[in-house]
Amino acid sequence: KNQVEQSPQSLIILEGKNCTLQCNYTVSPFSNLRWYKQDTGRGPVSLTIMTFSENTKSNGRYTATLDADTKQSSLHITASQLSDSASYICVATTSGTYKYIFGTGTRLKVLA
Amino acid sequence: DAGVTQSPTHLIKTRGQQVTLRCSPKSGHDTVSWYQQALGQGPQFIFQYYEEEERQRGNFPDRFSGHQFPNYSSELNVNALLLGDSALYLCASTPQGRSEQYFGPGTRLTVT
Numbered sequence: 001k002n003q004v005e006q007s008p009q010s011l012i013i014l015e016g017k018n019c020t021l022q023c024n025y026t027v028s029p030f031s032n033l034r035w036y037k038q039d040t041g042r043g044p045v046s047l048t049i050m051t052f053s054e055n056t057k058s059n060g061r062y063t064a065t066l067d068a069d070t071k072q073s074s075l076h077i078t079a080s081q082l083s084d085s086a087s088y089i090c091v092a093t094t095s096g097t098y099k100y101i102f103g104t105g106t107r108l109k110v111l112a
Numbered sequence: 113d114a115g116v117t118q119s120p121t122h123l124i125k126t127r128g129q130q131v132t133l134r135c136s137p138k139s140g141h142d143t144v145s146w147y148q149q150a151l152g153q154g155p156q157f158i159f160q161y162y163e164e165e166e167r168q169r170g171n172f173p174d175r176f177s178g179h180q181f182p183n184y185s186s187e188l189n190v191n192a193l194l195l196g197d198s199a200l201y202l203c204a205s206t207p208q209g210r211s212e213q214y215f216g217p218g219t220r221l222t223v224t
Contacts (some may be wrong), residue, residue, distance in 0.1 A: 031211070042214030043202050089154055097168060098211040102154035
């Protein structure tokens with residue numbers, strides 16, 4: 001069964017600190033791995049996209065890594081800001097049908 | 113260039129009623145996907161429309177139906193509403209010939 005699991009479920013950090021979010025996926029056939037940021041009550045916004053041949057991808061203070069052998073991905077946020085408070089969703093996409101398999105997300109709260 | 117738009121923003125309905133949600137894709141996008149996101153959960157795929165036909169469908173009952181118009185806009189219809197249908201309904205559009213999905217802001221449906 002295609003599945004994406006994320007950890008932790010929620011996280012609270014102080015402004016300026018770094019954090020790392022984890023994602024494990026079981027998706028076949030695998031096409032790519034995406035990270036989205038979703039503000040409360042809003043639609044998800046894409047942060048990074050990685051194919052199986054890419055190990056890392058950065059977008060400003062966000063850096064995603066992918067290990068296609070262990071089927072794990074991480075999202076590292078550097079020097080967090082209050083505006084980083086949101087849910088971060090990991091999505092694995094199947095090849096061919098391009099079906100999006102969503103994780104349940106990690107809810108990040110950045111405190112001043 | 114406007115992004116993906118959805119209407120209405122919020123909606124309150126009573127059990128047993130029917131509801132129609134609307135989505136306008138980005139310019140140049142020909143595929144529309146619909147998702148249901150319960151509070152604290154990741155989006156769940158409902159179905160996808162391409163060339164005015166349902167191309168893929170997730171594990172949702174027949175009470176959920178849709179339509180795509182010649183201008184690529186789409187509607188999601190839900191009949192015989194249940195309390196469990198309360199959720200954020202997201203629409204995502206995909207550019208012609210590509211797989212990336214761009215999400216709208218969502219419609220918050222509350223069933224009382």
